[in-house]
Amino acid sequence: MKIPMTKLTVVSESLLREELLKMMRQAGAKGFTITQADGEGSRGVRATEWEGPNTRIETIVSPSVADRILDQLANRYFEDYAVIAWMSDVTVWRAKKFQD
Amino acid sequence: MKIPMTKLTVVSESLLREELLKMMRQAGAKGFTITQADGEGSRGVRATEWEGPNTRIETIVSPSVADRILDQLANRYFEDYAVIAWMSDVTVWRAKKFQD
Amino acid sequence: MKIPMTKLTVVSESLLREELLKMMRQAGAKGFTITQADGEGSRGVRATEWEGPNTRIETIVSPSVADRILDQLANRYFEDYAVIAWMSDVTVWRAKKFQD
Amino acid sequence: MELLTQNLISPVVLAFVLGMLARAVRSDLEIPPALYQGLSIYLLFAIGLKGGVALAETPMVELAGPVLITVVLGVITPLSAFGLLRWFGRISRTDAAATAAHYGSVSAVTFLAALEATKIADMAPNGYLPALVAVLEVPGIIVGLMLARQSGSRGVKAALHEVVVGKSIFLLLGGMAIGALCGAEKMESVAPLFVHPFKGVLCLFLLELGMLAAGRLRDLKSAGWRLVVLGCLLPLGHGLLGTAAGTWVGMSSGGAAVFGAMVGSASYIAAPAAVRIALPRASPGIYLTLSLGVTFPFNLAIGVPLFMSFAQYLNAV
Amino acid sequence: MELLTQNLISPVVLAFVLGMLARAVRSDLEIPPALYQGLSIYLLFAIGLKGGVALAETPMVELAGPVLITVVLGVITPLSAFGLLRWFGRISRTDAAATAAHYGSVSAVTFLAALEATKIADMAPNGYLPALVAVLEVPGIIVGLMLARQSGSRGVKAALHEVVVGKSIFLLLGGMAIGALCGAEKMESVAPLFVHPFKGVLCLFLLELGMLAAGRLRDLKSAGWRLVVLGCLLPLGHGLLGTAAGTWVGMSSGGAAVFGAMVGSASYIAAPAAVRIALPRASPGIYLTLSLGVTFPFNLAIGVPLFMSFAQYLNAV
Amino acid sequence: MELLTQNLISPVVLAFVLGMLARAVRSDLEIPPALYQGLSIYLLFAIGLKGGVALAETPMVELAGPVLITVVLGVITPLSAFGLLRWFGRISRTDAAATAAHYGSVSAVTFLAALEATKIADMAPNGYLPALVAVLEVPGIIVGLMLARQSGSRGVKAALHEVVVGKSIFLLLGGMAIGALCGAEKMESVAPLFVHPFKGVLCLFLLELGMLAAGRLRDLKSAGWRLVVLGCLLPLGHGLLGTAAGTWVGMSSGGAAVFGAMVGSASYIAAPAAVRIALPRASPGIYLTLSLGVTFPFNLAIGVPLFMSFAQYLNAV
Numbered sequence A, B, C: 001m002k003i004p005m006t007k008l009t010v011v012s013e014s015l016l017r018e019e020l021l022k023m024m025r026q027a028g029a030k031g032f033t034i035t036q037a038d039g040e041g042s043r044g045v046r047a048t049e050w051e052g053p054n055t056r057i058e059t060i061v062s063p064s065v066a067d068r069i070l071d072q073l074a075n076r077y078f079e080d081y082a083v084i085a086w087m088s089d090v091t092v093w094r095a096k097k098f099q100d
Numbered sequence D, E, F: 001m002e003l004l005t006q007n008l009i010s011p012v013v014l015a016f017v018l019g020m021l022a023r024a025v026r027s028d029l030e031i032p033p034a035l036y037q038g039l040s041i042y043l044l045f046a047i048g049l050k051g052g053v054a055l056a057e058t059p060m061v062e063l064a065g066p067v068l069i070t071v072v073l074g075v076i077t078p079l080s081a082f083g084l085l086r087w088f089g090r091i092s093r094t095d096a097a098a099t100a101a102h103y104g105s106v107s108a109v110t111f112l113a114a115l116e117a118t119k120i121a122d123m124a125p126n127g128y129l130p131a132l133v134a135v136l137e138v139p140g141i142i143v144g145l146m147l148a149r150q151s152g153s154r155g156v157k158a159a160l161h162e163v164v165v166g167k168s169i170f171l172l173l174g175g176m177a178i179g180a181l182c183g184a185e186k187m188e189s190v191a192p193l194f195v196h197p198f199k200g201v202l203c204l205f206l207l208e209l210g211m212l213a214a215g216r217l218r219d220l221k222s223a224g225w226r227l228v229v230l231g232c233l234l235p236l237g238h239g240l241l242g243t244a245a246g247t248w249v250g251m252s253s254g255g256a257a258v259f260g261a262m263v264g265s266a267s268y269i270a271a272p273a274a275v276r277i278a279l280p281r282a283s284p285g286i287y288l289t290l291s292l293g294v295t296f297p298f299n300l301a302i303g304v305p306l307f308m309s310f311a312q313y314l315n316a317v
């Protein structure tokens, strides 16, 4: 049962970790894989620079959930915080895990 | 020499790390990139929760090797363990590295 | 404003981290997400083995920048160092961030 | 009673409480995994070193009784745990066997906490006890896994390898070997790292353990009151039995109390890893919650002082 | 003058300089984040434990004055900082408010460095000071955020939660509670970890802080000379005020000097996290650069010895 | 002979053996990288601090001879290593040059182990030795790289920058500067962290080093017996030469033994990083295996006690 899904990757300053996870859960994401990451981007400075690195969140979702999450990111985070996101096509098994 | 290949990502409880790597090697994978990850999914609890986080394994393989690994995952791990896997298309150079 | 871009992932022995980042910046990359990774590949030994793990660099760039970086990698690093790279298609928002 | 208060108001116990509190108030306090692993490497290696020095000074013949009784208790306790978990706890065979493996094995941190408590109360425990921790770690897990009657291909053998060369036992035994070979005099040069700051490190470790235990408490409701009761009764029964057996084979009253705490404790490092490999269908929500969320705090707060009183009583009789 | 040299040529200050040098010569020296977090957990918890023991021995009535004056200064200093940053510093309301929150709050490391400096100079500081660090951490941030006049939905409340159960205050208060409950005697067993190596750990921490501060210095140019001047004047003014107020409410001269350093210091742990949540549009390039890149080294090198001399002078008058 | 046994049965050496054993039995023991980096930062900084204090007390004129002989040996040893590796070892010019750079440089941990061994045997080494470690680290690498005759664009210069501001030398020199500036009295306050637990930390570090060396041993077979023989002969020859030279310039017998161990040792931190940058085609499978897998254990077990006996003999003559 190979099923095409969408993988959304969000990289943000680590301060936002809990907040972003909560938002994504509400938007319908069922699971996350989270890694610590260093980063370099258009904003040099991090308020939490020494609290540790960026947070990189991957979540496999349906395209509609991905869109919902992106809307939220665009409305509430992109402008003020160091957050970026990208989306790619993946194939998964056990698709029931990822359904919303 | 750009060549299309398959990238398989497997995220599992870290207890399985060596076992999964061995299985993938036998299935024909020639290399791995491994990161530590936290995770959240349908199973809340990890037996190894405090032994450290999940393991996230990426391997670039030919589609047939990817299928072989996925078969093994589905037969031996998906039901009992906290394991998920996804597959995506990538383009690589130096393709001889990845051939089986 | 969803825009298709290219994600280039480079995994290398960590000794090369600063050098590779510099090269990519010169080639036009505007940002990076960097994680520590363990690895296994065709070369068993790392000179920096115990200095810590591999470095995994992700950068979202335009296809032309990706090609420029890959040319550099192929010319200067692939033969002598433990470096691999792969490329995949992604969709991003806020595309001005990634333009060269 | 005074023992109880004295035990509760100690840096080690209070650090555990503080860790639980951190989770309760949703503090962002976190011990980085690398640090946490470092603390546990330190504790196991240090206790091994110290035990090794003591062991080298213990005549072989004095060890026979304690080692034998440890193996016997390592076989009995998972059986009694299994019976009660099936009959009173009403859980499946697999879950009961998995949990029994935990109660048959031993929690190194409970051992350490008991050790400190007896020292504060001036009840010198026997020096060879760390060796018994290593001995007690294994049989309970074997018996537990056998109770599951699922000796599949990857079963007991893989799990045992996991335990025996697993880092806890390896560091404990390795430290003991080094301590025994070097002897007291040569170990003095490393005492400023491995002996003096020991209790402080234990504090930090319990801070983290408190946070983990608090996480487990969330699962208590789904575990049900029957299991919670067992999580208190099992360490009580096993612990008193262990204290009596320890006294019987000639341990000092401090030693018997610590031995009781060991027998009464449930593993939450070695056993969970082994059980997860061998019995993947057993629910960590049951065995981890009971061992880390119920039995560990029970022993820390009530078990240890109780076993100390009981050992003193037995000794006075 | 002699105090100044004596203060500058100390392991703690030189470690900070070495850290800055590491960045200047582009050394690949790096303190792993896990280690760094471990050091800061250690420092805050240790200072809490010690403060708690002292607190338990301080009569309540002796505390009233110092606590009250701390709250008052915690309200005054962000206001004066805000005024100067707007008028002389010429930055936007949001940036000024964000920065004011930092100057209203307190830097735990400056506190520790001052503590060590007074000890070396044999000016025993009052034991209850760590409690005042916890008290001082909060009001400045509240006032600062209110100055921004942006009490949006996620504003002040979320930020306050961030501060109050944030790990720094949590460990400080938690350590104090444990220290106070256990008392001096019981804490002796953990002294080899939490007391004796303390100053060495502070050294390592300052090594890292030096590297971070050097990173901030790069942004100095874009901050402009007006802000750099304020980064020195604000700690000077607030510090002298704090020293005077401390003397006035009856602190020892060592205590008043440390209190001055606290009041003069600018937070770079608790405040930045809170401000980032509540005022995302304020520029970290301003508030972090000033507090970590200018004010912290200023206090370390010049502020602390100055407040010590001033406290001695006031005491002699 | 007695020296040999006494040296082998020490916590430091046994910890190394335990580390090798961990890999041999496939234990899952692992020192987290962050911790490991922390240990090495600690060791280098601590040895620097201590050396700095001693250095400040050494008259300049007494240093001239030792420094000069260190530079001379730093040039000679890579040449002799290169010659033997080409002629007897039969490896390519690039590989021989890369490996020669390692034997010309110095292993800080071998230095530390030798230091401890002489202290146990009551052979007080000279206080200025840490300074010589820093001096010895550089010339061997330069000579080695020049032997490769590949001064390409990124060659020697980039590699040298790597070495000189690399964290090992930076921490060593930085620590020495702080120690020299502060002097013995002020350093007392940080002694509980940087002096007393030192040997215990060395133990933990060697535990990790044992695991890494065991990993290297796997490559021994492919290296061939000729290289293994050289991995023993080179430290032997260089070490005896170093001991003699040290005695000749007036070091105490303890100092000459430690100096011999330094000269005989092969770098496995600074040199590999530099060589990897400058000579990417040289095989780490050769130079790392020899320096970490053969020469380091050889020196630890046989070299150090031998140099001690030799130094005593020379001194008695």
Ligand SMILES: Nc1ncnc2c1ncn2[C@@H]1O[C@H](COP(=O)(O)O)[C@@H](O)[C@H]1O
Binding pocket: A011, A012, A013, A037, A038, A039, A040, A041, A042, A043, A044, A054, A081, A082, A083, A084, C029, C030, C031, C032, C033, C034, C058, C059, C060, C061, C097, C098
């Ligand atoms: N082009 C990019 N490719 C990959 N990661 C990026 C890119 N731009 C930004 N990032 C990541 O997103 C974080 C925030 O970016 P910024 O808001 O531009 O500072 C950075 O720290 C990086 O981790």
Ligand SMILES: Nc1ncnc2c1ncn2[C@@H]1O[C@H](COP(=O)(O)O)[C@@H](O)[C@H]1O
Binding pocket: A029, A030, A031, A032, A033, A034, A058, A059, A060, A061, A097, A098, B011, B012, B013, B037, B038, B039, B040, B041, B042, B043, B044, B054, B081, B082, B083, B084
């Ligand atoms: N939808 C998802 N997207 C990304 N990662 C996931 C997802 N679901 C599960 N995971 C990862 O897989 C691990 C095991 O999942 P589970 O078996 O559902 O507990 C989790 O800890 C996550 O790291």
Ligand SMILES: Nc1ncnc2c1ncn2[C@@H]1O[C@H](COP(=O)(O)O)[C@@H](O)[C@H]1O
Binding pocket: B029, B030, B031, B032, B033, B034, B058, B059, B060, B061, B097, B098, C011, C012, C013, C037, C038, C039, C040, C041, C042, C043, C044, C054, C081, C082, C083, C084
């Ligand atoms: N097939 C592969 N899939 C994923 N990562 C790989 C693969 N091959 C190599 N790598 C990564 O690239 C690094 C260097 O590879 P190598 O030069 O082959 O030793 C390895 O340590 C891995 O992290």
Ligand code: NA
Binding pocket: D077, D102, D103, D104, D105, D106, D107, D238, D262, D263, D264, D265, D266, D267
């Ligand atoms: Na037990």
Ligand code: NA
Binding pocket: E077, E102, E103, E104, E105, E106, E107, E238, E262, E263, E264, E265, E266, E267
């Ligand atoms: Na302040």
Ligand code: NA
Binding pocket: F077, F102, F103, F104, F105, F106, F107, F238, F262, F263, F264, F265, F266, F267
């Ligand atoms: Na050498």
